[in-house]
Amino acid sequence: MLVGLCGAWGLAGSLAWSFARTRRAMLAVQISTAPGFILHWALQDHWTAAGMTVLTMLLAFVSAALDGPPDGRGVRLARALYLVALLPVAALAAWSWEGWHSFFAALGTAIACCGRWQTDKARFRALILACSVPWFVHNLAVGSVPAMASDLFLMGRGAWLALRRAPVAPMAASAA
Numbered sequence: 001m002l003v004g005l006c007g008a009w010g011l012a013g014s015l016a017w018s019f020a021r022t023r024r025a026m027l028a029v030q031i032s033t034a035p036g037f038i039l040h041w042a043l044q045d046h047w048t049a050a051g052m053t054v055l056t057m058l059l060a061f062v063s064a065a066l067d068g069p070p071d072g073r074g075v076r077l078a079r080a081l082y083l084v085a086l087l088p089v090a091a092l093a094a095w096s097w098e099g100w101h102s103f104f105a106a107l108g109t110a111i112a113c114c115g116r117w118q119t120d121k122a123r124f125r126a127l128i129l130a131c132s133v134p135w136f137v138h139n140l141a142v143g144s145v146p147a148m149a150s151d152l153f154l155m156g157r158g159a160w161l162a163l164r165r166a167p168v169a170p171m172a173a174s175a176a
Contacts, residue, residue: 003043007146009036014150018129018157023121024067026128027060034060037147046142048096052109055092056116059085063116086113101141108135129158 013033020026034057041050062085065078093106108131115127136151
């Protein structure tokens with residue numbers, strides 16, 4: 001039961017963050033609900049997924065400092081910390097390897113890391129939504145219903161946002 005409750009906590013954040021208007025608000029929702037998925041994975045002994053979620057939460061904290069003047073001291077420091085913090089992603093994947101599905105957890109995390117590096121809100125949102133594809137493969141393999149629901153929602157949300165932005169071709173006038 002606790003596993004399901006923790007998964008629901010993580011799922012709540014997954015359903016909410018992409019509707020936030022600002023990048024910082026998106027990060028705040030992600031940070032506040034990541035512990036739900038961390039506990040969900042840890043309680044099931046899925047240590048690659050739990051560890052990757054911890055790392056992405058920490059990177060989200062650092063990512064919040066990337067907003068600001070590009071040459072500002074705080075932004076330069078945040079960039080350096082962010083790049084250094086990427087090294088544990090590869091190390092954790094190797095250390096906690098549980099099979100082929102660990103690759104997809106690591107790939108999803110790598111895409112999320114690229115997304116959180118973005119300061120443009122649209123690119124940030126697009127890459128974070130895209131990370132749900134490899135995470136879905138992982139979550140399907142390990143049988144996590146809350147995580148699969150999250151991924152399916154995010155893939156649908158990403159597709160909807162992409163279609164909404166796609167230019168509509170004018171209809172050709174029919175020849176009479």
